[in-house]
Amino acid sequence: MPLTPELAAVFDTVRDAWGRGDFAAIEACWDGDDADPLYQAEEEEHVHLGWAAVRDYWRRTAATNECIRVTYSNFVTKPLGADQVLVAFDMHFDLKMRGRPKPIGGDNRTFAILRRHPGGWRFISWIEAPLAPILYVRRLYELSADPEFDGAPPR
Numbered sequence: 001m002p003l004t005p006e007l008a009a010v011f012d013t014v015r016d017a018w019g020r021g022d023f024a025a026i027e028a029c030w031d032g033d034d035a036d037p038l039y040q041a042e043e044e045e046h047v048h049l050g051w052a053a054v055r056d057y058w059r060r061t062a063a064t065n066e067c068i069r070v071t072y073s074n075f076v077t078k079p080l081g082a083d084q085v086l087v088a089f090d091m092h093f094d095l096k097m098r099g100r101p102k103p104i105g106g107d108n109r110t111f112a113i114l115r116r117h118p119g120g121w122r123f124i125s126w127i128e129a130p131l132a133p134i135l136y137v138r139r140l141y142e143l144s145a146d147p148e149f150d151g152a153p154p155r
Helices: 005-020 023-028 051-064 133-144 147-151
Strands: 038-040 065-079 084-097 104-117 120-130
Touching (some): 038 051
Antiparallel strands (some): 104 120
C-alpha cells in the first residue's frame, strides 16, 4: 500500500511541528482517545507507554533541544485491518542541543502505527530503531571517503 495523501499529510504536519518545537501540534497528531500510546525514542533506554510517560518525554526533549530538523523518506505501509496501518520509514535528524557547541545528526529506521480517527489518521505507536553499530560505523567510513574517489578505475 503506498503512502496515501492523508497519511503523508500527517507525517508532514508532525515533521513541521518538530521543526517549530511545537509539542502541542505533535500531540495533536496522536490519537487522544488511545489510553496507552507507545513511544520509543532511539536515545531512551525504556519505552514510554501511556500519556504521562509520552508527555514527560516530550517535555524533557523540549527542555534539551534548541533546534531540530527531521526528514522522513522511503515509506512502506502495511494495513493492520480496516482502520490501522503500520508505516516503516527512514528518519534523518539534525539537532542542536542546549549547552552543546556543535550540532549532531543521525539516521533511524522508524516504525509507526496510525489509527483512522474521525479527524483523520493519528499515531498510536512510534518506534525509532537506530542502525546497528557495524552499519553505523560502515556509513561513517563511507562518508569519510572523498567523493571523487568513487569514480576511480579499479586496478
